Amino acid sequence: MGQPAPCPAGPGDAATDEALRALAEPRRRAILRLVARDELAAGEIARAFDVTRTAVSQHLTVLRNAGLLSERKVGTRRYYRARPEGLAGLREFLDDMWASSLDAARRLAEADRGITGDGRSAAAG
């Protein structure tokens, strides 16, 4: 066991889970790409896909719930826009993972070199 949680960051974990799960769906990624360029209405977004408006509306709800979308109501139309802030948490998460992996890789490489090549250089550095 062990949940040391070196970087709980409070809402970072939950938000990351929501955002990651939302991005795991190809449709939602496509929608996000679409609204990342310009602000579009739900109908226009739905027309860009072969699925029904119902599915698109649900996807929009999921994305909005994950903090990846921003909603703007104008009359009967609802315009959606991508939220960079929603991706910030994910970038941080990936960056942390990236750093850890690289550090571990370097450590293992040094250890392997000390075993296969030279043994006394282990204390070097």
Place this chain on the structure above:
Amino acid sequence: MGQPAPCPAGPGDAATDEALRALAEPRRRAILRLVARDELAAGEIARAFDVTRTAVSQHLTVLRNAGLLSERKVGTRRYYRARPEGLAGLREFLDDMWASSLDAARRLAEADRGITGDGRSAAAG
């Protein structure tokens, strides 16, 4: 057969889909965090969770298939390690999305300013 997959840095859509779907699961993220620090055997990883070894083995397979894990066989033990390269595609994807969102936000902000504040500055850039 085999998987040369030298990490296609270009249209990593398929790879991004696999990696994103793999990371969408909390268990897999925890496993990845575990092996990001040090290289561990499947049994040790499985012991770190309350689920059975079968589930962990499947998670490891998924992560490995997504290019996020590296396998090293030693006797009956199989050591797993996180692969930074697997996260590279995701970082690129998020970075692109981030840039697009920010650009769109700035454009919309300028357009909004032109409407609410001044109209002749619309051509400024």
Place this chain on the structure above:
DNA sequence: GGCTAACGTTAGCGGCTACGGACGTATCGG
């Protein structure tokens, strides 16, 4: 050869989720 340890794999099951159809609601126009 026989035994144990470590691990992956297959089959079956329960839960979740994306999808489509039908319905209700809010807004604009005549």
Place this chain on the structure above:
DNA sequence: CCGATACGTCCGTAGCCGCTAACGTTAGCC
């Protein structure tokens, strides 16, 4: 007021996903 438009929401269904139990395989030891 009534119709049309735009959108969200509820219900039922099909497919996917993660989990467990049982089995098969490979490596080390006596």
